[in-house]
Amino acid sequence: MELRVNQKKLIMQVTKRTRRQEYRLKQRELIDASPIMVKKFPRLKSLKSLLEYYDAAGITKNGEMKCKLNVEFARSALWFACPGGECVGGDFDLSQPLAKAVAGCQKIVTGELRCMGTRKRADREQVPCQTLLRYTLNLTYD
Numbered sequence: 001m002e003l004r005v006n007q008k009k010l011i012m013q014v015t016k017r018t019r020r021q022e023y024r025l026k027q028r029e030l031i032d033a034s035p036i037m038v039k040k041f042p043r044l045k046s047l048k049s050l051l052e053y054y055d056a057a058g059i060t061k062n063g064e065m066k067c068k069l070n071v072e073f074a075r076s077a078l079w080f081a082c083p084g085g086e087c088v089g090g091d092f093d094l095s096q097p098l099a100k101a102v103a104g105c106q107k108i109v110t111g112e113l114r115c116m117g118t119r120k121r122a123d124r125e126q127v128p129c130q131t132l133l134r135y136t137l138n139l140t141y142d
């Protein structure tokens, strides 16, 4: 009896991990299939991003990440993972804001995106993630 319960638990954990991994793998394929930034945006010289993660209400900041992307190597599909440890099916796609910024030769772009993934609450109920990302892109051109 004890063993059966443990096995059931184990299978559930494996299933959950697989779903998340499958989603990330699919994203990875899409990203890898996109052209390199310098090919898609020949005028783009450098790109820096500041990502600030907030709760659903946009009040409490839960973390931030700064990164400098190498336009010679980075893919033009600009995805960032949701920091929510159990979040599945969401994340942040900045490909469109990036393409728009480059098209308009903008140097600084700010905006908000909400994670559309789901995660499990402490009581195991599935709830929308809704993590709010406030982003700033800094771009320079040739």
Ligand SMILES: [Zn+2]
Pocket: 082, 083, 084, 087, 088, 090, 091, 115, 116, 117, 118, 129, 130, 131
């Ligand atoms: Zn999320």
